[in-house]
Amino acid sequence: xxxxxxxxxxxxxxxxxxxxxxxxxxxxxxxxxxxxxxxxxxxxxxxxxxxxxxxxxxxxxxxxxxxxxxxxxxxxxxxxxxxxxxxxxxxxxxxxxxxxxxxxxxxxxxxxxxxxxxxxxxxxxxxxxxxxxxxxxxxxxxxxxxxxxxxxxxxxxxxxxxxxxxxxxxxxxxxxxxxxxxxxxxxxxxxxxxxxx
Amino acid sequence: xxxxxxxxxxxxxxxxxxxxxxxxxxxxxxxxxxxxxxxxxxxxxxxxxxxxxxxxxxxxxxxxxxxxxxxxxxxxxxxxxxxxxxxxxxxxxxxxxxxxxxxxxxxxxxxxxxxxxxxxxxxxxxxxxxxxxxxxxxxxxxxxxxxxxxxxxxxxxxxxxxxxxxxxxxxxxxxxxxxxxxxxxxxxxxxxxxxxx
DNA sequence: GTCTATAAGTTGATAGAC
DNA sequence: GTCTATCAACTTATAGAC
Numbered sequence: 001x002x003x004x005x006x007x008x009x010x011x012x013x014x015x016x017x018x019x020x021x022x023x024x025x026x027x028x029x030x031x032x033x034x035x036x037x038x039x040x041x042x043x044x045x046x047x048x049x050x051x052x053x054x055x056x057x058x059x060x061x062x063x064x065x066x067x068x069x070x071x072x073x074x075x076x077x078x079x080x081x082x083x084x085x086x087x088x089x090x091x092x093x094x095x096x097x098x099x100x101x102x103x104x105x106x107x108x109x110x111x112x113x114x115x116x117x118x119x120x121x122x123x124x125x126x127x128x129x130x131x132x133x134x135x136x137x138x139x140x141x142x143x144x145x146x147x148x149x150x151x152x153x154x155x156x157x158x159x160x161x162x163x164x165x166x167x168x169x170x171x172x173x174x175x176x177x178x179x180x181x182x183x184x185x186x187x188x189x190x191x192x193x194x195x196x197x
Numbered sequence: 198x199x200x201x202x203x204x205x206x207x208x209x210x211x212x213x214x215x216x217x218x219x220x221x222x223x224x225x226x227x228x229x230x231x232x233x234x235x236x237x238x239x240x241x242x243x244x245x246x247x248x249x250x251x252x253x254x255x256x257x258x259x260x261x262x263x264x265x266x267x268x269x270x271x272x273x274x275x276x277x278x279x280x281x282x283x284x285x286x287x288x289x290x291x292x293x294x295x296x297x298x299x300x301x302x303x304x305x306x307x308x309x310x311x312x313x314x315x316x317x318x319x320x321x322x323x324x325x326x327x328x329x330x331x332x333x334x335x336x337x338x339x340x341x342x343x344x345x346x347x348x349x350x351x352x353x354x355x356x357x358x359x360x361x362x363x364x365x366x367x368x369x370x371x372x373x374x375x376x377x378x379x380x381x382x383x384x385x386x387x388x389x390x391x392x393x394x
Numbered sequence: 395g396t397c398t399a400t401a402a403g404t405t406g407a408t409a410g411a412c
Numbered sequence: 413g414t415c416t417a418t419c420a421a422c423t424t425a426t427a428g429a430c
Contacts, residue, residue, distance in 0.1 A: 045406085
């Protein structure tokens with residue numbers, strides 16, 4: 001449905017980002033046209049360019065905002081979890097699952113659309129992802145030093161744990177056989193044993 | 198470079214599939230045009246339609262061939278691995294890593310382009326993927342019954358292990374710090390411990 | 395089996411009226 | 413800030429010559 005003319009800068013911006021997020025996740029960045037996004041929001045295609053210089057920047061900002069939110073949430077969680085490696089690893093495991101399952105579109109885009117980023121944008125997203133991975137690697141190294149964990153290669157274990165946890169997004173559906181809390185516990189059981197001394 | 202006219206049905210077909218595979222993996226199905234594929238092969242766009250009825254079928258057949266090859270390879274490996282659950286799980290782990298790392302483009306497409314499949318094609322690929330998952334789930338259930346494994350939820354553990362192992366493709370590069378054989382051993386160590394009784 | 399030519403429609407982005 | 417109109421280029425797929 002079309003909109004009447006007028007000024008709506010305060011709400012149109014977020015609506016454009018939400019519509020783009022949903023459509024990019026469903027159909028892929030390349031398959032979605034600026035006209036489709038505009039149609040979803042209820043404006044004409046030309047109006048989008050008041051909010052983003054181009055389609056590429058729209059994609060990049062969705063991914064960067066997601067990674068910023070992830071790192072900010074981790075910083076807050078890490079402060080709560082204390083210093084014990086086992087407690088920190090459990091906190092990381094449960095928080096990763098919860099944070100990612102709450103943002104399926106963002107997670108999907110952040111993994112699938114890396115190849116559609118311009119090189120400088122790709123480098124920035126990779127930098128943020130690396131910062132996230134580094135926290136888990138540090139937890140594992142501290143646990144090894146404390147004698148709690150036996151992890152022959154903390155970097156590889158970091159990749160393995162993150163891939164395993166993010167995989168929840170490919171199958172978990174709310175209202176299914178298991179509650180999210182039960183899923184968290186099942187994965188924590190596997191992570192704990194996989195790195196156990 | 199353009200090709201002169203002539204008949205090349207025996208080689209053009211495979212070349213089209215290889216070019217489409219490479220381009221879809223690099224840029225995404227929606228971002229690749231039939232002209233790009235034709236250009237890579239050295240024919241005009243119209244000639245592609247001697248080999249595929251449309252772009253969608255080209256994608257589907259790449260994915261189906263990959264899943265068929267995976268299931269055939271598994272059947273051959275399973276025959277070699279015997280009946281012991283521990284031996285079968287190690288065989289599955291190492292073979293999954295090796296098979297997937299040898300086919301990065303196929304794996305990328307099989308995971309990323311599911312959303313671009315027509316519904317009936319999607320259902321077929323999902324059926325094949327499910328058959329692959331079922332083998333691992335059966336291994337885990339047999340290991341639990343034999344007292345070798347402690348796995349509270351074999352279906353969830355199946356998802357977790359497969360996601361973890363496929364994750365190797367996102368970071369491993371030949372000629373890097375670790376050989377593929379070392380990587381296999383690191384992952385087998387984590388899988389073994391994660392499901393241990 | 396491949397070519398050229400074409401149909402019919404879509405694309406990202408811009409210009410200027412309001 | 414949004415609209416309409418527009419551009420030049422691109423898209424998948426087909427028809428018919430060779």
